[in-house]
Amino acid sequence: MILLLLQKIKASGEKGFIPLLEIWREIDYRKVREEISKVINHLEKGGGLPDKVIDLREYRLKKQEKD
Secondary structure, three states: OHHHHHHHHHHHOOHHHHHHHHHHHHHOOHHHHHHHHHHHHHHHOOOOOOOOOOOHHHHHHHHHHHO
């Protein structure tokens, strides 16, 4: 439900949500914080660019698999 709400905020393109999202990001769980960061990134970029948030843990795991 939370992720659906974040998708709707993202789709709206309304930058007025950014202050609320920044406060929300500080208090919620990691998975939700990551999604909030993606939405803020999308809104700040005007929605024209794909999200390029890198999950450091995922990157490290992929790198370890290659070695």
